[in-house]
Amino acid sequence: MKNFEQFLSTPVGKQITKMAERHVAERKVERQSYQEELNSLLSKGSTSHSVAPNRGELRFVKMEGVLSLYTVSDTGTVKDIKPLTLDTFKGMEALDQAKFKEAYPAEAMAMEYGAFTQDLNKDFFTSAVVANNADYREMEMYLNRPKVDNDLQYHQNLEVSSAYDSFEDYKKGLTKELKVYQQENSVDGRIQRQNRIDELKGKIEEINTEVGSGE
Structure with a gap:
């Protein structure tokens, strides 16, 4: 143990210590990114x-x-x-x-x-x-969708047109937000979301095992 401590005090040992500390810091940043994505997915509600x-x-x-x-x-x-x-x-x-x-x-x-x-x-x-x-959220997204008084104003109003992928979607009331919500809450979308949740939890646990669960 004493020899190891002596080694760490050498230039090579100090360099290895810095590399290890840098690696731990990078893994913690990575874990934070995974945690934020996980929180976002969990906030969308249950996958069942x-x-x-x-x-x-x-x-x-x-x-x-x-x-x-x-x-x-x-x-x-x-x-x-x-x-x-x-x-x-x-x-x-x-x-x-x-x-x-x-x-x-x-x-x-x-x-x-x-x-x-x-x-x-x-x-x-x-x-x-x-x-x-x-679905109450889907209904409210549809009712609160951005609209113009006249269809001819659609392309002139960037706040409205940017909320849709196309004028055809505008006519149907399908905003980008609503389309994403419908996809995420379809059977396939829920399965994909659950798979990603499981994957993120695994990645976070792997980092916790490697560098500890503390900050």
């Missing part, structure tokens, strides 16, 4: 169709110009979407009312003065039938 982490959450959307509310089902789908009325607003829990007021302050004020009304149309009810039991 299991219970949604926000099941039971009350959410608000505008569909066909009608302010609506729905509940996230156990599996993350739209449950019981319906138009918001004075009665449904009064029947909401205080936390949900506060969330609504933050998102729609003008409408909330109209509610307080009993002046809130909506023009319910056939398009809303048709869309509501389609939306029920749909």
Whole structure:
């Protein structure tokens, strides 16, 4: 042991020590990169169709110009979407009312003065039938997609056009974000995501074994 310590104090030993320290630092940076990617993948939710982490959450959307509310089902789908009325607003829990007021302050004020009304149309009810039991995140991405008032403005509005791969996708309401989400949550996409998660966990464990799990 003493001889080894003496060796480390030599120029060659010091050089080897620096190389080892550099290697450990590089592996820790590599581990951090793997961990960040893993966290991102895990944040996308379970790779199996299991219970949604926000099941039971009350959410608000505008569909066909009608302010609506729905509940996230156990599996993350739209449950019981319906138009918001004075009665449904009064029947909401205080936390949900506060969330609504933050998102729609003008409408909330109209509610307080009993002046809130909506023009319910056939398009809303048709869309509501389609939306029920749909993936809630997919529905909200579609409803909140960037749009222009006139199709002729599409190419002139870079903020809108950059959100799509093509004008054809724009007409279908398929943003880049929505297409990625659909791919990642398809059967093949979920399998690929789980495989990558397992691979990253293995790489992180390998580095932990090599340099230790501490920072």
